[in-house]
Amino acid sequence: MGDEGRAAEVTGRVRQEWARRVAAEYGSAGITAQVLTWSVQAGLPPELLYTATRIVRDELDHARLSHQVLVALGGAEAPVALQADELAIGGTLPDVLVRNFCLGESFAVPTFERMRRRATHPAVRPVLDRILEDEAVHRAFGWDALDALLELAPTLREHVGIALPGHLATFAGYANPPSAPALTDDERACGLLDNAEYAELYHSTWTLDIAPRFARRGMAIG
Numbered sequence: 232m233g234d235e236g237r238a239a240e241v242t243g244r245v246r247q248e249w250a251r252r253v254a255a256e257y258g259s260a261g262i263t264a265q266v267l268t269w270s271v272q273a274g275l276p277p278e279l280l281y282t283a284t285r286i287v288r289d290e291l292d293h294a295r296l297s298h299q300v301l302v303a304l305g306g307a308e309a310p311v312a313l314q315a316d317e318l319a320i321g322g323t324l325p326d327v328l329v330r331n332f333c334l335g336e337s338f339a340v341p342t343f344e345r346m347r348r349r350a351t352h353p354a355v356r357p358v359l360d361r362i363l364e365d366e367a368v369h370r371a372f373g374w375d376a377l378d379a380l381l382e383l384a385p386t387l388r389e390h391v392g393i394a395l396p397g398h399l400a401t402f403a404g405y406a407n408p409p410s411a412p413a414l415t416d417d418e419r420a421c422g423l424l425d426n427a428e429y430a431e432l433y434h435s436t437w438t439l440d441i442a443p444r445f446a447r448r449g450m451a452i453g
């Protein structure tokens with residue numbers, strides 16, 4: 232919100248983005264439930280299994296809270312694209328840990344942190360506070376679970392290294408986003424980020440945080 236006491240002008244772009252977030256958070260709950268099942272089958276340490284159960288609940292909370300934001304921003308009628316068949320995930324535990332947690336959650340932490348900086352809307356700010364707090368736990372789970380899995384099955388290290396560029400390519404939309412009209416201050420107050428900021432965060436997070444984590448584990452690209 233620009234002026235104190237003035238209601239933010241909520242655009243269609245804001246409602247579309249929060250509707251997308253509801254679906255993404257709900258999808259994360261489904262993915263984490265699958266990761267939990269695979270992690271039980273793989274025999275990961277109990278502390279990690281307990282954390283995975285917490286994350287399923289976190290993601291369901293994030294979906295519910297994001298929907299509350301959508302409603303508060305006037306989007307009660309906005310369609311949320313939830314398709315049961317799209318919630319089914321393929322792949323294997325190492326692939327999903329790398330793609331959705333080591334990459335996805337590691338990109339998510341600085342992204343939500345940046346969104347939160349200028350998100351002054353009262354319906355938005357507390358939700359971003361909660362999500363940001365949780366995402367740091369989710370990121371740590373990803374790396375710890377990958378380490379535990381590699382300890383149980385060291386031969387997976389080569390597979391993970393070979394598959395890494397393909398997983399990274401799934402984030403190409405952030406690395407090279409299409410140009411879009413600049414956001415207004417009100418749209419930023421509602422928790423949106425410019426595409427150029429997504430790109431900048433993608434590159435800095437990869438270079439300064441994620442690539443070194445993989446390199447320390449003997450996996451490097453580029």
Ligand SMILES: [Fe+2]
Binds near residue numbers: 256259289293362
């Ligand atoms: Fe989430």
Ligand SMILES: [Fe+2]
Binds near residue numbers: 259336365366369
């Ligand atoms: Fe998460």
